[in-house]
Amino acid sequence: MAVVKRIVLLLLLALVVLAAAVGIKTWRTPSRQVSVAPIQKAPVDAQAVAERLAGAVRFKTVSSQEDPDYNREEFLRLHAYLEQKFPRLHATLKKEVVGGLSLLYTWQGSDPKAPPVALMAHQDVVPIASGTESAWTTEPFGGTIKDGYVWGRGAWDNKGNLLSQMEAIEALVASGFQPKQTIYLISGADEEVSGLRGAKPIAALLKERGVKLAWVLDEGMLITEGMLPGLSQPAALIGLAEKGFGSFKLTLDTAPGHSSMPPAQSGIGSMSRALAKLESNQLPASLGGVAGSMFETLAPEMTGFNQVALSNLWLFGPLVQKQLEKSPSTNTMLRTTTALTIFQAGNKDNVMPGHVEATVNFRILPGESLASVEEHVHKTVADDAIKVAHYPGNSEPSPVSPMQGPGYMAIQRTVREVFPEGVVAPSLMVAATDSRHFNGVSDAVYRFSPVRAKPQDLPRFHGTNERISIENYVEMIQFYQQLLRNAGTAVAQD
Numbered sequence: 001m002a003v004v005k006r007i008v009l010l011l012l013l014a015l016v017v018l019a020a021a022v023g024i025k026t027w028r029t030p031s032r033q034v035s036v037a038p039i040q041k042a043p044v045d046a047q048a049v050a051e052r053l054a055g056a057v058r059f060k061t062v063s064s065q066e067d068p069d070y071n072r073e074e075f076l077r078l079h080a081y082l083e084q085k086f087p088r089l090h091a092t093l094k095k096e097v098v099g100g101l102s103l104l105y106t107w108q109g110s111d112p113k114a115p116p117v118a119l120m121a122h123q124d125v126v127p128i129a130s131g132t133e134s135a136w137t138t139e140p141f142g143g144t145i146k147d148g149y150v151w152g153r154g155a156w157d158n159k160g161n162l163l164s165q166m167e168a169i170e171a172l173v174a175s176g177f178q179p180k181q182t183i184y185l186i187s188g189a190d191e192e193v194s195g196l197r198g199a200k201p202i203a204a205l206l207k208e209r210g211v212k213l214a215w216v217l218d219e220g221m222l223i224t225e226g227m228l229p230g231l232s233q234p235a236a237l238i239g240l241a242e243k244g245f246g247s248f249k250l251t252l253d254t255a256p257g258h259s260s261m262p263p264a265q266s267g268i269g270s271m272s273r274a275l276a277k278l279e280s281n282q283l284p285a286s287l288g289g290v291a292g293s294m295f296e297t298l299a300p301e302m303t304g305f306n307q308v309a310l311s312n313l314w315l316f317g318p319l320v321q322k323q324l325e326k327s328p329s330t331n332t333m334l335r336t337t338t339a340l341t342i343f344q345a346g347n348k349d350n351v352m353p354g355h356v357e358a359t360v361n362f363r364i365l366p367g368e369s370l371a372s373v374e375e376h377v378h379k380t381v382a383d384d385a386i387k388v389a390h391y392p393g394n395s396e397p398s399p400v401s402p403m404q405g406p407g408y409m410a411i412q413r414t415v416r417e418v419f420p421e422g423v424v425a426p427s428l429m430v431a432a433t434d435s436r437h438f439n440g441v442s443d444a445v446y447r448f449s450p451v452r453a454k455p456q457d458l459p460r461f462h463g464t465n466e467r468i469s470i471e472n473y474v475e476m477i478q479f480y481q482q483l484l485r486n487a488g489t490a491v492a493q494d
């Protein structure tokens, strides 16, 4: 009995020590948020800026992958509109048209030694999905101002960013501000269809001119509200990297034949087995990398068990990971995802098809590559009869931009100044943006839009009833103004 009692006591003691370790780690993990002094936010005429944005939404700048001149007139009218609405900007910055319709503005800095920076926002928009027009409460390209919002395709993605950047620069020029470092404003006209005619040649042009950008800020992650369990404050997520895009076509050719005498193994059966294997053998998930940095940064800001678990990944790591893998929106941050997107075979009910093909789309985590994914496909499918081919539009995951350095510092500080109730954390962008073309021109590429979003707002992105609140739009203008002021300060401190 004495022995049993001793063991129970020892176990209890171990439990107490463990609980104490967890508690200490939880309560002693300090906040990583920078503290800033309150600022006087720039005055903005909300009605006037909303009307200018609404006007820009009315140009149907839908881009096309195949036709570079698709909606050319609409783009040219938008360019003329911008010149008319932002006269000071156009009188002060040099404007160049690249690749037909994309724009590169240069705002010459006073200090030629200060490394230049770039803001990006694209002009093109996605079309209205056919059949959804009637679900819009306003005309999709009407640029309607109603109930405190600017409504219409592009109000959020991405004319909101473009126009708020221009409003910020227009106001800064009017106030007599001149930047220390040169500032580029880059606006692609084909972001939604690859950026190959816009962002890519602009990046090449800058490289050719010997420009090395200290940092780049493009559209990207948002100020999320109510999306992260355990976090009550809005979270400004700064995309440090974006996932790669890898579509692979799997084809299988077999002898076609009559279905009255089928072979033991059909083409459709073989391909189905291969696809099922790919779906059930996912690439590994991990709490490391950018997702790990995000949780590390957010943990001290959380409450309840989320704070305890995320502060003690040494103990709760497997539990947390399992939980995150359950939801597609967090699962995608932890691993290279596998999505079966196309399957084609057969056209007659009594004929065995001779050709079967399928497409699998992977979103590749930084650290992995198109080559490593292709190897995974071959190894998992393990069927030499199935051929694997790359899609031409595939792209590698981006490098991971630093959480230190002037770019991240300036963005972080500006968020805390303009959105004082919010917290800032690094994050991983799971979709592609134009900024991926700038990896050769800068080592610090960030993806963040100062747009507030609740879970119910997300379907509006590329969807029906796209809109931006005027209140938030004013904050966006204040954000870019303050960011450009802070960019200069960061240079001066270096």
Ligand SMILES: [Zn+2]
Residues within 6 Å of the ligand: 122, 157, 158, 191, 219
């Ligand atoms: Zn966009």
